[in-house]
Amino acid sequence: MTRRAWWLAPPLLLVAGFFLYPLYFVVRESLTGDAWSRVASSGRFLDALGTTVMVSLAATAGCVVLGTFLALVLAFTPFPGAGLVTRLVDTLLAFPSFLIALAFTFLYGSAGIVNAAAGREVMGGFLYSPWCVIAAEITFYTPFVMRPLLASFKHFPREQLDVAASLGARPWRVFRRVVLPEAWPALGAGASLTLLLTLNEFGIVLFIGAKDVETLPMLVHSFGVVTFDLPAACVVAVIEVALSLSLYAVYRRAFGGGR
Amino acid sequence: MTAIGLSDVTVHYGRTEALSRFSLDVAVGETVALLGPSGSGKSTALKAVAGFLRPTSGTIRLDGRDVTALPPHRRGVGVVVQQYALFPHMKVAENVAFGLAGIPRAQRKERVAEVLAMVGMSAYAARRPRELSGGQQQRVAIARALANRPRVLLLDEPLSALDAALRADMLGELQRLKRELPETAILYVTHDQGEALALADRIAVMKDARLVDEAATAELYHRPPSAFTASFLGAANLIPGSIVDGRVAVGDGAGYVCVRPHAVGVAAPGSGLAATVTGVQWRGATYRVTLALSDVEAEVRADVASLDGLPGVGEPASVVLPATGLTVVPRD
Numbered sequence: 282m283t284r285r286a287w288w289l290a291p292p293l294l295l296v297a298g299f300f301l302y303p304l305y306f307v308v309r310e311s312l313t314g315d316a317w318s319r320v321a322s323s324g325r326f327l328d329a330l331g332t333t334v335m336v337s338l339a340a341t342a343g344c345v346v347l348g349t350f351l352a353l354v355l356a357f358t359p360f361p362g363a364g365l366v367t368r369l370v371d372t373l374l375a376f377p378s379f380l381i382a383l384a385f386t387f388l389y390g391s392a393g394i395v396n397a398a399a400g401r402e403v404m405g406g407f408l409y410s411p412w413c414v415i416a417a418e419i420t421f422y423t424p425f426v427m428r429p430l431l432a433s434f435k436h437f438p439r440e441q442l443d444v445a446a447s448l449g450a451r452p453w454r455v456f457r458r459v460v461l462p463e464a465w466p467a468l469g470a471g472a473s474l475t476l477l478l479t480l481n482e483f484g485i486v487l488f489i490g491a492k493d494v495e496t497l498p499m500l501v502h503s504f505g506v507v508t509f510d511l512p513a514a515c516v517v518a519v520i521e522v523a524l525s526l527s528l529y530a531v532y533r534r535a536f537g538g539g540r
Numbered sequence: 541m542t543a544i545g546l547s548d549v550t551v552h553y554g555r556t557e558a559l560s561r562f563s564l565d566v567a568v569g570e571t572v573a574l575l576g577p578s579g580s581g582k583s584t585a586l587k588a589v590a591g592f593l594r595p596t597s598g599t600i601r602l603d604g605r606d607v608t609a610l611p612p613h614r615r616g617v618g619v620v621v622q623q624y625a626l627f628p629h630m631k632v633a634e635n636v637a638f639g640l641a642g643i644p645r646a647q648r649k650e651r652v653a654e655v656l657a658m659v660g661m662s663a664y665a666a667r668r669p670r671e672l673s674g675g676q677q678q679r680v681a682i683a684r685a686l687a688n689r690p691r692v693l694l695l696d697e698p699l700s701a702l703d704a705a706l707r708a709d710m711l712g713e714l715q716r717l718k719r720e721l722p723e724t725a726i727l728y729v730t731h732d733q734g735e736a737l738a739l740a741d742r743i744a745v746m747k748d749a750r751l752v753d754e755a756a757t758a759e760l761y762h763r764p765p766s767a768f769t770a771s772f773l774g775a776a777n778l779i780p781g782s783i784v785d786g787r788v789a790v791g792d793g794a795g796y797v798c799v800r801p802h803a804v805g806v807a808a809p810g811s812g813l814a815a816t817v818t819g820v821q822w823r824g825a826t827y828r829v830t831l832a833l834s835d836v837e838a839e840v841r842a843d844v845a846s847l848d849g850l851p852g853v854g855e856p857a858s859v860v861l862p863a864t865g866l867t868v869v870p871r872d
């Protein structure tokens with residue numbers, strides 16, 4: 282064996298022991314009985330798949346819009362305290378995601394701050410709707426889009442913006458034609474990462490507990506922990522893993538620099 | 541007719557005053573160079589005209605119209621910057637067409653072809669900026685600025701990023717462009733006196749955020765009004781003294797006698813001002829001899845064609861000043 286192979290052995294063993302081996306059991310468990318056909322033909326699975334994709338696409342779109350806007354403001358319109366705002370947003374990245382869900386409960390719940398301030402019930406069923414899940418995911422994942430964009434904007438040559446403006450381009454056209462094409466890789470990377478993470482998001486969905494929002498991770502939890510249908514839980518888990526891996530492959534292919 | 545008018549323009553970066561009560565007019569078809577060392581405020585003045593920064597006070601007019609509060613996209617000036625600032629993801633032709641969004645497609649193509657031909661870049665229309673050399677990129681940047689036929693062209697150190705040989709070529713190109721655009725007012729920011737002398741009808745010399753002197757190019761070169769302008773434009777020798785009855789009186793008066801190195805002669809002791817040779821540099825076509833005057837604390841630089849018969853380094857010599865063409869400037 283070459284020297285290099287020796288260096289590779291420990292991490293490969295770790296991956297095999299703690300990830301691939303359990304994954305093998307998950308796959309094997311999913312193959313017991315008629316779990317696959319049961320899950321595939323159940324409306325509940327298809328609903329959950331649809332909900333998962335819809336919620337994560339909507340949340341990602343929201344993150345892209347909000348994250349791009351925030352990055353633009355923070356990078357190009359210097360105002361006192363911009364650095365502080367950037368650090369605050371960074372701090373958000375350090376929090377567990379369910380904390381956002383809890384905060385939403387205090388803000389928008391029936392006894393929450395918004396209703397208390399209004400003096401009557403104004404939030405309606407917002408807290409238990411898919412919109413609330415999407416809003417919470419946007420709140421939590423926006424920094425994942427903003428961070429790489431901010432890094433790319435910070436290095437953007439000021440002269441290009443100036444010259445573009447002197448050529449008659451309004452700010453929106455400067456952004457669309459000059460800044461955005463250069464920021465695509467950063468935006469793409471942030472957006473794909475957000476899509477990947479929102480597809481697998483569990484904490485926010487569980488804590489908000491919106492009644493119509495059953496995503497794939499929730500379905501795994503429900504099958505495995507609530508109804509003790511372990512084979513079915515494993516089927517959904519395998520599908521979830523396949524979905525994540527294929528998205529990750531696309532992400533690496535598009536932004537991984539060909540490695 | 542005034543194309544560019546700055547009156548009492550002051551610009552602050554935070555607490556620093558980058559431009560202080562600066563006034564300058566550029567007539568239609570005229571080229572004015574803003575000349576000064578780095579940090580003298582010359583680029584700031586140009587940026588204020590372009591609208592890239594907002595003056596703290598003062599007024600900026602383009603063709604008589606007050607544009608002080610207008611954003612850059614409504615000023616209609618062409619701008620070329622030192623680092624070209626081409627849009628990297630656009631082809632050369634797309635870069636040039638960027639400012640032509642408002643005109644019909646066929647006419648746009650025609651205009652792009654016309655300005656690319658003007659700067660000799662027609663063959664490169666389909667290239668990307670990164671496939672071009674620095675000089676080629678700057679030509680494209682100039683074409684892009686000219687595409688919309690602006691009446692005002694602002695050039696901010698356009699040749700500073702190029703190497704010496706290319707700079708000389710491009711200087712010739714800019715002279716030709718200037719002839720081809722007789723209606724365009726050009727404000728040319730540079731720290732290089734050679735570029736200013738070659739291109740400008742008038743030169744405004746700047747220092748420490750202020751205008752020092754401003755006059756027609758030849759006038760400013762031959763009769764500099766201040767010691768700073770005399771040394772910055774043409775690297776004149778400044779010898780403390782005055783001119784009395786057509787003769788130089790060294791050490792006398794409150795001024796400097798100002799003389800260019802190429803007009804100074806060096807001879808054996810006895811025929812002029814007593815001095816000692818302190819150094820000799822060979823510069824190819826000429827030798828630069830530096831001398832220390834004996835009667836007054838001053839260094840004199842002289843450019844001579846040959847060292848034959850001249851005293852060597854450390855030896856006594858004399859400095860011979862020309863009989864005409866000397867000016868006296870006040871001490872700062």
